[in-house]
Amino acid sequence: MDNMYTEYYLVVDLATGEAEEIELEEEFVQEYVGGAKLNMALYEEHKDGDPIVLGTGLLTGTLVPGSCLGVITAKSPVTGKVAHAPFTWSAGAELKLTGYSFVVIKNKAANPTYLWLHDEIADFVDASELWGKNTWDAVDVIRDEQGEDRIQLLSIGKAGENKLSTAMITNNYWGTGDRFGFGALFGEKNLKSVAMRGMGELEVDDPDAFIEKTKSVFDDVKSQVGDAKGLDAIDYAKIPADLKDAAKKQLHRVEADFNSPLAYKFFLKYREDPSVMLSTDVEEPGVLVSDPIGYAAIANAGVVPADAGEVLEAMFKLGLNPVAVASKLTAKDKAGAIAELEKFAESSEADKFDAVFSPIAPMSDRTEAAYIAGICPVLVAKAEALNADIFAELASIGTGLDFKADAFKM
Numbered sequence: 001m002d003n004m005y006t007e008y009y010l011v012v013d014l015a016t017g018e019a020e021e022i023e024l025e026e027e028f029v030q031e032y033v034g035g036a037k038l039n040m041a042l043y044e045e046h047k048d049g050d051p052i053v054l055g056t057g058l059l060t061g062t063l064v065p066g067s068c069l070g071v072i073t074a075k076s077p078v079t080g081k082v083a084h085a086p087f088t089w090s091a092g093a094e095l096k097l098t099g100y101s102f103v104v105i106k107n108k109a110a111n112p113t114y115l116w117l118h119d120e121i122a123d124f125v126d127a128s129e130l131w132g133k134n135t136w137d138a139v140d141v142i143r144d145e146q147g148e149d150r151i152q153l154l155s156i157g158k159a160g161e162n163k164l165s166t167a168m169i170t171n172n173y174w175g176t177g178d179r180f181g182f183g184a185l186f187g188e189k190n191l192k193s194v195a196m197r198g199m200g201e202l203e204v205d206d207p208d209a210f211i212e213k214t215k216s217v218f219d220d221v222k223s224q225v226g227d228a229k230g231l232d233a234i235d236y237a238k239i240p241a242d243l244k245d246a247a248k249k250q251l252h253r254v255e256a257d258f259n260s261p262l263a264y265k266f267f268l269k270y271r272e273d274p275s276v277m278l279s280t281d282v283e284e285p286g287v288l289v290s291d292p293i294g295y296a297a298i299a300n301a302g303v304v305p306a307d308a309g310e311v312l313e314a315m316f317k318l319g320l321n322p323v324a325v326a327s328k329l330t331a332k333d334k335a336g337a338i339a340e341l342e343k344f345a346e347s348s349e350a351d352k353f354d355a356v357f358s359p360i361a362p363m364s365d366r367t368e369a370a371y372i373a374g375i376c377p378v379l380v381a382k383a384e385a386l387n388a389d390i391f392a393e394l395a396s397i398g399t400g401l402d403f404k405a406d407a408f409k410m
Contacts, residue, residue, distance in 0.1 A: 001029050003205045003399045004058045010100040010122055011046060012115060014189055015107035019122040024101065026401070033395070033407050034058045034101075036084040036357070036371040039073035040410070042104050043082060049106025050075070052185055054154075054194065056101045057374020058395045061093035061202060061258075063214040065221045066379035066386065068092050068258035071371060072154075076180035077165045078324075078350045085358040086177040087154060087169070088257045088376050089265075089290070094152040097198020109190040114142065114155075118197045127192040131161060134317040135170045136284075142195050155193035156186045157319025158345040163187040165350040168321040174290040175316050177360040177377075181350055183319050205400035213394060220385035222261045230254040230266035234378065236362055237292035239299070246305035250274050252286060262379045265290050268309040287313040293360060294322025298337075301326045307334035314338045324350040356410075369408035 001007065001024045008021040032038040035057035042053050053073040060067055070092030076083040095103070099120030112127040125145075130138050135157045143151050152172065159167035160183030167183030169176055186192070204210045225233075230251065231244050239247075247266070252274040254263040268274070269286040276285075287309050289295045294315070298308045303326075311334060315322050318341055325344050331337045357363060357371055361381040369388040370380040373395070380386045388405035395403040 001026055003203045004062070004395070005029065005034070005101040006096065006099050006200065008100065009042070009102035009104070010117075011104045011106065012122060013049065013106050014109035014113060014124075014191065017124045029058075029399070030401055033372050033403065035060075035069065035374050036071050036073060037410055038102065039071055039084065040082065042102060043073050046104045046106060052105045052182070052189070054095060054103045054105070056092055056096040057372060058398065059391065060374030061096045062204075062398070063211060063259065064375065064394055065214075065218045065383075066257065066260045066262070066370075066376035067374060068260060068376050069370065069374045070095050072169065072178065072182055074180075074182055074185050076182070077184050078179070078181045078352065079354065081356065083180045083356050083358070084371055085169075085180050085182055086360065086371070086377060087171050088177070088378075089152075089171055089174070090258045091152040091154065091171050091196065092374065093258050094196045094198045096202070097200040098196050099198070099200050103194075105189065105191065105194075108188065112190050112192050114193040114195055115191065116146065116195045119199060130192050132158070134158065135319050136173050136317050138193060139172050142193060146195065146197070148197055150197065152196045153193050155319070156183045156191075157317055159319045159348075160184060160187040162346060164345070164348055166321050166324040166344065166348045167319050170316055170319055171290070173316060174288045175294060175322065177291070177358040179321060179323060179355070179358045179360070181321070204398050206397050210394070210397045213397060217385060217390060217394070218261070221379070221383040224383045224385055225262050225379070229263045233262055233264040233382075234292045236381065237296050239292060239296045240305070243296065243299035243305045243308060246308065247289075250286065250306075250309060255288065257376050257379075260376055260379050262376075262382060264292065264378055270306075270309050287316065291322055291360070294326065297323050297326035298329075301329045302332045303329060303337050304332060304334065307337070310334050311337045311341070314341050318342070318345040320345060321350065327351075365409075368410060372408045372410070
């Protein structure tokens with residue numbers, strides 16, 4: 001594939017420690033496009049190895065607003081179906097720029113392992129000393145070991161190591177949109193983490209036309225998103241008023257995903273003054289609320305609003321899905337809730353639900369198209385300018401192939 005994707009996709013066999021590069025053919029992309037749709041085709045093709053597929057969309061890592069999306073596709077231990085969960089921030093773009101737009105992970109490693117993707121190279125690294133560490137410590141160790149602070153990681157904590165259906169794959173220190181227990185699948189495979197650092201480049205068939213069109217789309221999206229940020233940006237998260245009040249007192253900054261005009265993530269500081277902007281000797285001052293719905297679920301479970309950030313932090317460190325475990329909390333104070341979470345990371349079952357795409361944003365036809373194109377579903381929920389017709393036009397300009405809106409349906 002000459003444009004918008006890397007030349008190869010990667011098939012990793014954890015059992016043998018071998019990685020095979022397979023050409024990503026133009027005809028294959030024309031048929032399956034990318035993201036969740038192409039992931040699904042790769043899942044079926046490599047089904048014998050109980051695969052986990054990490055993939056990107058045609059528009060991931062480009063100038064298109066919200067082009068941050070990576071997609072995890074696997075059979076969920078929660079739903080029993082093959083499902084798709086998003087990972088955003090910078091990790092989706094980072095995966096593509098490693099040299100592999102798609103990675104199929106098969107079978108089980110004999111010992112704890114992490115996969116290190118960089119410069120069109122896949123290394124299998126012993127993770128025995130990382131097994132048992134929380135996600136935050138694992139990130140620090142791997143970044144230090146590889147000598148690069150900008151490495152993006154998909155990792156598991158204790159819950160994933162214990163193969164629990166409430167386990168969540170985390171992105172660096174923070175939660176992802178994994179509602180499907182995919183963290184348990186990493187644990188089943190003895191896979192502690194996938195570490196990614198991308199220094200590659202993407203080719204575009206008609207750069208001038210692509211830039212002109214993306215600028216027009218960005219202007220439309222920005223006008224629809226408006227100026228709402230952080231707590232006020234995601235109205236469907238249904239954050240209770242008392243939790244909003246507590247969060248505003250702890251609010252340090254807001255953040256957006258890669259190339260997105262919607263800063264819906266917000267960092268809370270509760271171990272030092274939130275107005276402090278310079279780095280201090282406080283090593284863990286707070287938490288990035290990357291999952292507003294999970295954050296709201298903690299308060300709705302009755303946890304003291306001022307303590308919700310620290311409880312969310314504990315969930316992220318343990319690799320627990322906040323939505324799956326918040327309703328199980330009985331303690332209302334911080335210490336009691338965190339003690340319960342430690343027990344949940346040893347043994348806990350997720351409630352069953354019926355979904356194919358991770359419910360982190362309202363589902364619509366545009367959401368499905370976004371999961372294929374590689375665009376953040378949270379942004380798409382706010383911006384009608386991001387739709388299948390626009391994705392098809394941008395994909396056609398970028399690749400030189402002819403895509404129609406119907407291509408962006410599963």
